[in-house]
Amino acid sequence: MHNEALKQSIIKLAAGQGFELCCFTRPRIDGKHTRALECWVEQGMHGDMRWMADAERCERRKNPATMLDEVRTVVSVGMRYSPPAYALDEVNAAQGRGVISAYAHGDDYHDIMKARLEALARELDQLLGRHDQRVYVDTAPVLEHALAEDSGLGWQGKHSLTLNRQLGSWFLLGELFTTADIKEDDKASFHCGTCSACIDICPTRAIVAPFVVDARLCISYLSIEYKGSVPRRLRPLIGNRIYGCDDCQMVCPWNGGLPPPVSDFLSPRGENCLPELASLLLLDDAAFRSRFVKSPVKRIGRERFIRNCCIAAGNNGEQSLLTALWSLAMQDDSAIVREHAVWALGMLSRAENSHAAMQRLSVMQGSETDANVREEISLTIKEIKESI
Numbered sequence: 456m457h458n459e460a461l462k463q464s465i466i467k468l469a470a471g472q473g474f475e476l477c478c479f480t481r482p483r484i485d486g487k488h489t490r491a492l493e494c495w496v497e498q499g500m501h502g503d504m505r506w507m508a509d510a511e512r513c514e515r516r517k518n519p520a521t522m523l524d525e526v527r528t529v530v531s532v533g534m535r536y537s538p539p540a541y542a543l544d545e546v547n548a549a550q551g552r553g554v555i556s557a558y559a560h561g562d563d564y565h566d567i568m569k570a571r572l573e574a575l576a577r578e579l580d581q582l583l584g585r586h587d588q589r590v591y592v593d594t595a596p597v598l599e600h601a602l603a604e605d606s607g608l609g610w611q612g613k614h615s616l617t618l619n620r621q622l623g624s625w626f627l628l629g630e631l632f633t634t635a636d637i638k639e640d641d642k643a644s645f646h647c648g649t650c651s652a653c654i655d656i657c658p659t660r661a662i663v664a665p666f667v668v669d670a671r672l673c674i675s676y677l678s679i680e681y682k683g684s685v686p687r688r689l690r691p692l693i694g695n696r697i698y699g700c701d702d703c704q705m706v707c708p709w710n711g712g713l714p715p716p717v718s719d720f721l722s723p724r725g726e727n728c729l730p731e732l733a734s735l736l737l738l739d740d741a742a743f744r745s746r747f748v749k750s751p752v753k754r755i756g757r758e759r760f761i762r763n764c765c766i767a768a769g770n771n772g773e774q775s776l777l778t779a780l781w782s783l784a785m786q787d788d789s790a791i792v793r794e795h796a797v798w799a800l801g802m803l804s805r806a807e808n809s810h811a812a813m814q815r816l817s818v819m820q821g822s823e824t825d826a827n828v829r830e831e832i833s834l835t836i837k838e839i840k841e842s843i
């Protein structure tokens with residue numbers, strides 16, 4: 456089959472599997488991306504994501520040809536999903552509600568995309584005859600944004616995500632590595648221009664320079680990847696985001712007036728669109744697993760999720776959440792949860808009931824066994840006193 460006709464056939468097959476974006480490149484990474492990766496890791500911006508700094512994995516990221524013997528072509532694909540059904544000012548005003556990133560409103564994209572990429576690989580076997588292929592979705596050491604840019608699928612925006620001129624950035628990337636020789640597409644050109652909307656809107660100032668996101672400040676990292684105690688100075692900036700953050704995509708002009716996805720294969724569920732914190736704070740481990748079955752949220756586990764909900768509760772000022780927060784602060788098995796519940800109680804107790812809250816916290820401190828939680832209680836009592 457003529458190479459251009461072959462490409463069109465593959466693009467059609469990819470669309471049939473739900474990948475509205477499908478472009479082709481060679482298994483190589485542009486030097487600007489490898490230098491940026493090295494610099495990012497050297498400065499520790501990967502935070503606790505040790506796999507990002509692992510020497511062997513870094514080498515693999517820089518040399519995608521090591522991912523599959525005799526690989527000739529990388530097929531870069533994008534699966535679109537529905538953008539948030541609310542505006543950014545509604546997010547910030549959503550009293551008593553948490554915000555989950557739009558891509559996580561439905562099923563786990565890793566599972567959906569991997570199965571569909573594997574189906575595409577089987578179809579390519581039929582089209583081209585059996586040959587070696589590997590598919591990747593997010594978890595392997597693959598610099599997906601660099602490959603997407605090189606394949607012409609989209610350029611890397613100043614927020615570090617991939618943007619397509621026709622379809623914006625509400626899509627997830629995957630790759631199919633193949634030993635088949637398919638003509639590469641032209642590299643994507645850059646269309647951010649002088650815009651800096653994503654940099655300006657970022658609640659935690661995580662985009663420290665164009666294309667450079669310091670993960671240690673990014674709400675997506677803090678709420679999903681980071682397991683520990685969220686730095687106190689960042690907690691008020693996180694607002695009510697409980698899983699990921701879409702702010703930099705929501706303000707991007709390239710995401711305005713987009714056609715809806717042909718189909719949303721992630722099957723978003725209404726219950727994950729601005730869910731009520733009151734019910735989330737009550738979830739025990741079994742209820743958490745059942746509430747987020749098949750969802751990517753389940754991957755972070757109950758402790759991290761309830762920690763995030765406590766931060767959101769502290770920031771959104773709803774007195775009706777106090778009972779649930781006291782219960783978590785006094786009884787939860789997780790010291791991380793107790794610590795963040797105490798912080799939230801402090802935030803909600805500054806205006807009202809401050810004397811009663813301080814008294815109750817002092818009593819609690821006497822029986823608290825964890826040093827970090829005791830320290831949090833001391834700081835919280837001090838802050839309540841200062842606010843009176």
Ligand code: SF4
Nearest residue numbers: 657673674700702703
């Ligand atoms: S995801 Fe949120 S916190 Fe992270 S860079 Fe974008 S706007 Fe900033």
Ligand code: SF4
Nearest residue numbers: 612613647650653707
């Ligand atoms: S908001 Fe502006 S600078 Fe940021 S990615 Fe979009 S176009 Fe580029």
